[in-house]
Amino acid sequence: MARNIGSHYTVHRVLGRGSAGTVWLGDGPDGPVAIKLLREDLAADRDLAERFAHERHALLGLEHPNIVGVRDLIIADSGDTPDGQEVALVMDLVRGPDLRRHLERERRLAPREAVAITAAVANGLAVAHAAGIVHRDVKPENILLDTPEGGRVALLTDFGVAKLIDEPRHGGKGGVVGTPDYLAPEIVEGLPPRAAVDIYALVTVLYELLAGFTPFGGGHPGAVLRRQVTEKAAELPGIPRELWELIQQCLAKAPASRLRAAELASRLRELLPSLEGLPPLDIGDPEEDAAPEPVEAEEPIAALAAAGGGGGGAGRVAVPLVRGTAPDSERETHTRMRVPDAEELAGGAHGTARTIRTAGERRAGSARNAAAARRRRRLAVTAAALVCAAALGGWLLFSGGDSSDGGLGEPAGGPPRADVQLSQPA
Template identity: 70%
Template sequence: MARNIGSQYTTERVLGRGSAGTVWLGRGPDGPVAIKLLREDLAADPELVERFTHERRTLLGLEHPRIVGVRELVISEDGTDLALVMDLVRGADLRAHLTRHRRLAPADAVALVVDVADALAVAHRAGVVHRDVKPENILLDATGHAPRALLADFGVAQLIDEPRRGTTSRVVGTPDYIAPEIVEGLPSRAPVDIYALATVLYELLAGFTPFGGGHTGAVLRRHVTETAAPLPGLPDELWELLQQCLAKAPASRLRAAELASRLRELQPVLRGLPALDIESGEESDAPVRERAGAEESTEEAETPRGAVALVRGSVSDPDRVTHTRMRVPDAEELAGGANGTARLPRTPGQRRAGSARHGAAERRRRLAVTLGAALLAVALVVVGVLALA
């Protein structure tokens, strides 16, 4: 159903839907466009509208062949519409492409990631962090001989997800692609995009993400505590590059321009290599979200991990140290006690070690023992006196 957006644009049909709103095929003074119409609750948020207005020049100023350009920001007078008018890309997104092909040959995967890294380099120099790099936000221009990648929704996630006044920060984003520092509540800076893009590259090569699968909490924990499993058959140079960009420490990751340059250097080595032959153990197309209701213990014991094909992917980080040098509880703490962190199984009625009730019961026990010992001593003295008499 046609709908007027502002005074110059009209929507024609829905192209896709996301968590922030709906993307429409539209038409404007210069021809076809894509119009991202934000949800009504977002458009009705005056703080959000203010942020978009404040960042309007930055959003409109990001120009690069590998960036889906924003042509206009439209805010209706009655406050019902908040829309981004963007360039129209003739092609599917990377998620649809990956669904069809499951895995890409290393050279094809790297070529697409180079395009995205080039886009990120331009944005990061302008001080813009994407914060939601994932296959759904990577569009493929299919007009040429080989598909080229374009990154969409620059800065939108950051503007929408910034904490409102009087609220606390929260973990926002797609769990499979979230960097460890976001999980731990640190600011989202350029390295979070590099981590997410490396995760996308891993997924293009393997058919699954390195830390995905199961309950959201389990996925977030793996980002912080586990390392990605090596991919059999992948050239060592490419694997080392992936590891560096998946580092827990943001400062250890490459910058976007460095990543693009290093990947270009590897392209001659990768040319002609087939897609990796990885036995997943469960070549199922069923989305992970259908299994997300299962308990984490069941997921980790029986169901392999992954975002596309579920496989056993992650291994424990032997250092058990994150980028923030977060202290890991020792064995004594995990066993409980006054400073314990673990709530170990216990029988009904048994107090948890370290709890207030446990401490009170322990004090009462010590008092009873002390009083008992004192009474016994008095009794012994009395008995001795009587014996002498």
């Protein structure tokens, strides 16, 4: 059933649902559009609506071939929300899947394709950063793959929502809101997000496109956040040294060490000729420590899902970025949790989070587990030696008073027995 949104738009059917709202296929003055309606409780928040209105000019002015455009921002009265208000973002429709779906189908991308997609998104980020806008939620779900005549174009969506919703009233003082696999270390440590957080997240996406997994993901979200701060990404075999050094630089813990978006795009484009013809990496799944079952995220915040429907029509069409409301048991997507304190962040190993192995290579324990096992063995040997020494000392002490044989087999009345000094292993 058709429903009017504001005075210029009509929505027809739901394309996708996320924890921040619902994406509808709609029509407007210029043709088909995707319309994101915020959740009722968010729309009823007058402060949040004012923040959206304040950012209206910046969001509408963000135009680039690698950015999904926001056409309009609607704040209108409605009887469907508790306070009679609805907030909606009107966006372009995009033909093609999101990068997450493409990666799930392909498992790993050839280096040239992965680098080309990353360079395109970096171009879009450069324009946004120049306008003073930080995305804050760069990940495969927020990268759409348009398929116009003659090729494929990567477009970044979800500008604005992460920043506007993640305010003190919603996130709480000292909170961490985002996708743990892609969160820059400075966000985990409670520092304000600058443009460098998008570079860190984007190159994490590049690492994932090449390897099939993120450098610090796996297990409880808290463990992922700690790895982001304390550990080093494991090197990927089979890629040119220049590409790996670029990945390392942009995954640096210090934000100032990372490249700017325009520099990253330029450097990646320079590498494209050297990647021609290279196949996807032939590596196995990462080796990682056993981790507890993921816990349900508290008060999740959703991405802005620029979604679409079937083909045809004058507008561009997309598939949903958010394909359902059920949480993914294998991946925490949007987590809100407290910032770990300094002692928690400093704890644990400082080596690589995962050990990369080639395909078919025998699975081995992680470096951290191996080191811990060696320490446990040394402690066990030392403890056993101490117990034996104590037992022998007690036996010598008590047997020394036996007058029948003078202790250690000495005849009664013989020379006094010398003290026995027991040495302990170092």
